[in-house]
Every structure is written in structure tokens, then in C-alpha cells.
Amino acid sequence: MGFWEIIEKKGWYFLTTLLDGWPETLTVAIGALIFAVIFGLVVALLRLSRWRMLRWVSTAYVEFFRGTPALVQLFVIYFGLPDAGVNPSPMQAAIVSLGLNGAAYLSEVYRAGIESIHGGQTEAALSLGMTPVRAMRYIVLPQAIWTMLPPITNFAIVLLKDTAIVFAVGVVEVMPLARFLVTET
Amino acid sequence: MNTKPNVGPLLRIDSIHKQFGQLKVLTGVSMNVERGEKVSIIGPSGSGKTTLLRCINYLEKPSAGHIYIDDKLIGEKEMGGRYVHLSDRELARERREIGFVFQRFNLFPHLTALGNVTIAPQKVLGLSRKEAEDQGRKMLEKVGLSHKISEYPERLSGGQQQRVAIARVLAMQPKLMLFDEATSALDPELIGEVLRVMRQLAEEGSTMVIVTHEIQFASEVSDRVVFMDQGNIVEQGKPREVLFKPKETRTREFLKHIQER
Numbered sequence: 001m002g003f004w005e006i007i008e009k010k011g012w013y014f015l016t017t018l019l020d021g022w023p024e025t026l027t028v029a030i031g032a033l034i035f036a037v038i039f040g041l042v043v044a045l046l047r048l049s050r051w052r053m054l055r056w057v058s059t060a061y062v063e064f065f066r067g068t069p070a071l072v073q074l075f076v077i078y079f080g081l082p083d084a085g086v087n088p089s090p091m092q093a094a095i096v097s098l099g100l101n102g103a104a105y106l107s108e109v110y111r112a113g114i115e116s117i118h119g120g121q122t123e124a125a126l127s128l129g130m131t132p133v134r135a136m137r138y139i140v141l142p143q144a145i146w147t148m149l150p151p152i153t154n155f156a157i158v159l160l161k162d163t164a165i166v167f168a169v170g171v172v173e174v175m176p177l178a179r180f181l182v183t184e185t
Numbered sequence: 186m187n188t189k190p191n192v193g194p195l196l197r198i199d200s201i202h203k204q205f206g207q208l209k210v211l212t213g214v215s216m217n218v219e220r221g222e223k224v225s226i227i228g229p230s231g232s233g234k235t236t237l238l239r240c241i242n243y244l245e246k247p248s249a250g251h252i253y254i255d256d257k258l259i260g261e262k263e264m265g266g267r268y269v270h271l272s273d274r275e276l277a278r279e280r281r282e283i284g285f286v287f288q289r290f291n292l293f294p295h296l297t298a299l300g301n302v303t304i305a306p307q308k309v310l311g312l313s314r315k316e317a318e319d320q321g322r323k324m325l326e327k328v329g330l331s332h333k334i335s336e337y338p339e340r341l342s343g344g345q346q347q348r349v350a351i352a353r354v355l356a357m358q359p360k361l362m363l364f365d366e367a368t369s370a371l372d373p374e375l376i377g378e379v380l381r382v383m384r385q386l387a388e389e390g391s392t393m394v395i396v397t398h399e400i401q402f403a404s405e406v407s408d409r410v411v412f413m414d415q416g417n418i419v420e421q422g423k424p425r426e427v428l429f430k431p432k433e434t435r436t437r438e439f440l441k442h443i444q445e446r
Contacts, residue, residue: 120289120291121293123291124285124293125305126244127280127283127284127285128304129310130305130308130309131273131277134277134309138308139293143294
């Protein structure tokens with residue numbers, strides 16, 4: 001059977017089968033995205049902190065998670081955590097590992113966005129009696145969000161596709177279904 | 186709180202040094218500013234005027250020396266005979282009382298004129314939105330911008346932006362106002378409207394420290410003119426003395442240089 005013949009005969013079957021995996025793909029992607037968006041901000045703020053120790057910890061975190069393959073991170077969490085007495089489900093391990101990985105990337109997006117706001121903005125806020133935390137929340141972040149948004153969207157799309165690696169720990173999403181179809185034909 | 190009547194100077198600057206790396210910007214500056222007094226600081230660029238102003242509200246930490254407002258230490262406290270820096274929260278509380286007008290306005294571009302004027306009273310002083318807006322409208326009216334309340338900064342001229350910045354400071358009802366070359370970034374035809382507002386504040390009795398290059402304005406508005414050069418005060422006194430009959434050669438040279446422009 002030629003390629004187009006197969007597509008013609010079984011195309012609809014392929015598509016519906018693949019679509020069965022979508023809920024899992026979306027759950028992992030959205031879960032990891034929420035995790036990364038929140039935790040990434042924490043990492044970014046630590047990195048901009050005035051305490052060297054906190055900056056050091058967050059830099060180490062970012063370099064580690066950007067410097068090692070996501071698949072290895074997933075394995076460490078899924079197969080490593082049980083040794084520490086925690087038994088994550090494949091889905092939980094997938095969300096946490098992609099979330100931790102994404103936080104490292106997003107923290108750099110946040111940092112760039114925050115640093116793009118002119119220092120005079122923070123100074124003006126401080127001189128009006130705001131604490132650094134309030135200055136960040138009411139003055140810097142509301143402006144920085146507009147430079148951060150495009151790369152965050154970009155990240156979300158990449159994340160959606162990167163969820164494919166989680167089939168390695170047995171989350172049945174689109175990727176394993178596709179491989180199943182490959183073997184079937 | 187402190188209930189004794191305040192009789193000392195409002196602002197006391199005690200031997201402030203500031204060093205950036207090897208560069209000595211301030212070399213032990215001391216001066217007092219009385220309640221209601223208007224002090225202009227003039228001097229060549231690099232003389233430390235702006236740094237001194239920034240040290241007063243601790244935007245810049247002095248390398249040595251102390252600042253007092255109403256006899257209360259600013260930016261630090263004494264504990265067991267040692268001076269320690271205040272926490273962010275304590276420092277923020279002290280800064281409420283010190284208004285700062287920047288050379289480059291530093292308005293918040295994501296907020297309207299009214300938003301700029303009301304954000305600190307709401308988030309810092311805890312005023313309700315309505316209270317803050319009622320007050321904010323009054324402040325904008327005072328600087329002649331009632332008709333620009335809902336404009337964003339990018340749609341305002343430099344002079345209008347600086348007047349919003351002054352209204353934003355007024356809304357915090359500070360004891361002391363610091364002006365850092367408030368008209369230096371403005372086109373010549375816009376300087377007048379900002380100086381008019383500053384003059385009005387001076388007449389109402391605000392205590393002001395003004396770093397400026399506007400010699401004419403300094404001579405009309407200030408009670409005292411301070412000439413700084415190379416990180417310290419060279420000469421100070423009544424405007425007509427310092428500006429028109431300076432004792433020091435450096436002051437004479439600076440004034441001559443400025444008039445030749």
C-alpha cells in the first residue's frame with residue numbers, strides 16, 4: 001500500500017485515535033504551564049534579589065535545568081523520587097518535571113522583562129514611599145508584562161509539543177498513540 | 186509618637202560622604218534646612234548636587250555621615266551605639282515624608298495622570314480609591330492640569346509631565362520637597378510653566394531643596410543659595426550675596442561661565 005492509499009483508507013481512523021490522547025497532552029501542558037508561570041516568577045525575583053546567596057541558588061537552578069535534557073529530569077523525578085519516599089503518578093511526575101524545566105526558561109523571560117523597565121520607575125515608586133515589593137507589583141510588573149507576553153506564548157506552544165517526552169514514563173497521550181499506529185500499519 | 190514641639194531644623198545633613206568606587210562625589214557635606222525654607226543648590230555638573238539630593242531620601246546610601254529630618258535619623262537607626270540600615274518597610278515609611286521630583290519626570294507610563302497621582306496614596310497611605318481621586322483631582326488642578334486628568338503620560342508635553350510629577354509628590358503631603366534639576370530636560374518654552382508651579386509652592390510655605398541651573402529663578406524664590414563644587418559646599422548665603430556678590434573665586438567663575446552661555 002502506498003502512502004496516500006493508507007491515508008485515504010485509514011486517515012479518519014488515525015485522526016480519531018490520535019485525538020484520544022489530547023486530554024492527557026492538554027492536562028500535562030496546562031499543568032506544567034501554570035507551574036512554570038508561577039514558579040518561574042519566584043526564580044526570577046530571587047535572581048534579582050539583593051542577597052547573593054539567593055541569587056546564587058536561583059542561578060544554579062536555572063543553569064541546571066537548562067543544561068540537562070528534559071527527559072533525564074523526568075526520569076530523575078519519576079524513578080528517583082520513590083527512593084525519597086514519594087511516589088508520583090506518571091501524570092504528576094510529567095507535570096512537575098516539565099514545570100520545573102519550564103520555570104528555568106520562563107524565569108529568564110521574566111528577568112529580561114523586568115530589567116527592560118527603566119530604573120527611574122522603581123526610584124520614583126520608592127521615593128513615593130512604596131516598598132521594593134510594592135514597586136515591583138504596582139509599577140514594574142504591570143509594564144514588564146507586555147514585553148514578556150510574546151515569549152511566554154512562544155514557550156507555551158513549545159511546551160505543548162514537548163509533552164511528547166512524557167510517554168517515556170507511561171502517560172498515554174498523543175505520542176504513544178502515534179507509535180501504536182505506526183506498528184499497526 | 187514625638188509630641189514635643191519641633192524647634193530644630195527640619196532637615197539636618199551631617200557630614201555626608203559618598204564614594205562610587207575610587208570616585209569621591211561628596212566629601213563631608215553638612216547643612217541645615219529650616220521649616221519653610223527654600224534652599225537652591227547650584228554648581229557645575231559633577232559637583233555632587235544631585236548625589237547629595239539623592240542621599241537625603243536614601244535613593245543613594247551615603248558612604249558616611251547621617252541625615253536627620255525632624256531630628257529623626259533617615260535610612261538607619263542607632264542600636265547599641267551602632268548605626269544599622271533600616272528595613273525596606275521602615276525606610277519606605279520615612280520616604281513618604283520626602284517628596285522627590287526627578288529631572289526626567291519618571292511618570293508611570295501605564296497609568297493616566299490621575300492614576301499617577303493616586304497610586305501612592307492608595308497603596309501606601311491606604312486611602313480609598315474615591316478619597317485618593319478626590320484629592321488627586323485637586324492636586325492636578327493646582328498644577329493647572331484639570332483638563333488632562335485621563336491622559337497617559339506619552340500624550341503630555343514635557344512641561345505637563347513634570348507638573349503631573351509634582352502633583353504626584355504633593356498628593357503624599359510631604360514635609361520636605363526635593364527638586365532634582367526639574368526643568369533641565371524641558372524645551373525652553375516649557376520651563377516657565379513648571380517654574381510657576383514651583384514658585385506657587387514656595388509662596389505657600391513648603392520646605393524645598395532645589396537643585397537648579399535657573400539662576401534667575403533661584404535668586405527670586407530661594408531664602409538661601411548654596412554653591413557646591415568638587416563634592417562640597419564652597420559658599421552659601423542670601424541669594425543676592427552668593428549670586429551677585431560672591432566671595433569665592435570658584436563661585437565667580439561658575440556664575441560667569443553660566444552667564445556666557
